[in-house]
Amino acid sequence: MALIDELNTLLGFERVRGHPLDLEVFSKDAGMTRGDVIAATLPETVQEVAAIVRIARRHGVSIVPRGAGTGLAGGAVPVEPGLLVVLTRLNEIHAVDEIGRTAWVGPGVINLDLSKHLESLDLHFAPDPSSQQACTIGGNVGTNAGGPHCLADGTTVAHVLAVEVVTAVG
Numbered sequence: 001m002a003l004i005d006e007l008n009t010l011l012g013f014e015r016v017r018g019h020p021l022d023l024e025v026f027s028k029d030a031g032m033t034r035g036d037v038i039a040a041t042l043p044e045t046v047q048e049v050a051a052i053v054r055i056a057r058r059h060g061v062s063i064v065p066r067g068a069g070t071g072l073a074g075g076a077v078p079v080e081p082g083l084l085v086v087l088t089r090l091n092e093i094h095a096v097d098e099i100g101r102t103a104w105v106g107p108g109v110i111n112l113d114l115s116k117h118l119e120s121l122d123l124h125f126a127p128d129p130s131s132q133q134a135c136t137i138g139g140n141v142g143t144n145a146g147g148p149h150c151l152a153d154g155t156t157v158a159h160v161l162a163v164e165v166v167t168a169v170g
């Protein structure tokens, strides 16, 4: 089966974006570089992410993860024809441990949403890039993002205890 057909079977048409207008939007982040996107996929579970990686690998196509696309360095932009794995729909705050001051979250959770969620507990997620109303925790990890709070508390790397990773073999 062709690459796009396989992805459509896995995710459905609505979550495999290949319209020229979609590709125009997804071929850039907030930086200047424009890339070459074959299609943008919108998984909703870790299992779907792994399945996308396996399909891309079988077809010899590279993949690039993408959060909110606020990056300024072109990290979410494929430099050769590639498949985007957009993680914004994995946006669940799974668990908060108030005593341990930890949260287990999906990579698509918007940075500021986590702090808003924790407000009633008098806690916040310290890394506060100026893009925090839009950028995702996954993107923050990918770029080791920082902001004013990080001068005292350290950048994102100082606030990550564990990550669940989909490897290159899916």
Ligand SMILES: Cc1cc2nc3c(=O)[nH]c(=O)nc-3n(C[C@H](O)[C@H](O)[C@H](O)COP(=O)(O)OP(=O)(O)OC[C@H]3O[C@@H](n4cnc5c(N)ncnc54)[C@H](O)[C@@H]3O)c2cc1C
Residues within 6 Å of the ligand: 029, 030, 064, 065, 066, 067, 068, 069, 070, 071, 072, 074, 075, 076, 087, 107, 108, 128, 129, 130, 131, 134, 135, 136, 137, 138, 139, 140, 141, 142, 143, 144, 145, 146, 147
């Ligand atoms: C107005 C503005 C202000 C900004 N201010 C700051 C600032 O103060 N401090 C700062 O550090 N940055 C800042 N940035 C840059 C940017 O917002 C950060 O780098 C942010 O962390 C990117 O998050 P994102 O969700 O948009 O990631 P994206 O831009 O989508 O991706 C960034 C990188 O992370 C990778 N990635 C994303 N999600 C995942 C995932 N789930 N798994 C693996 N890799 C992943 C991508 O492949 C890419 O390499 C700013 C940007 C803008 C536009």
